[in-house]
Amino acid sequence: MPLLDWRDARHFDATRNLPCVLCGKPTTLRSHDREPVHEVCAEHWCDQHPTSNRFHN
Numbered sequence: 203m204p205l206l207d208w209r210d211a212r213h214f215d216a217t218r219n220l221p222c223v224l225c226g227k228p229t230t231l232r233s234h235d236r237e238p239v240h241e242v243c244a245e246h247w248c249d250q251h252p253t254s255n256r257f258h259n
């Protein structure tokens with residue numbers, strides 16, 4: 203499983219903190235589907251759902 207690469211500006215919304223869909227704490231990171239989620243939370247989720255592409259491009 204490759205590590206996520208979310209350095210791209212598309213994955214960052216500096217104007218809004220929204221609750222992470224996984225842990226509920228505020229984050230400015232966005233998945234490619236625009237879900238607010240921490241990178242570390244998404245990686246953990248991917249580890250537990252290896253067949254899903256929810257947080258992968």
Ligand SMILES: [Zn+2]
Pocket residue numbers: 222223224225226227229239240243
């Ligand atoms: Zn989180």
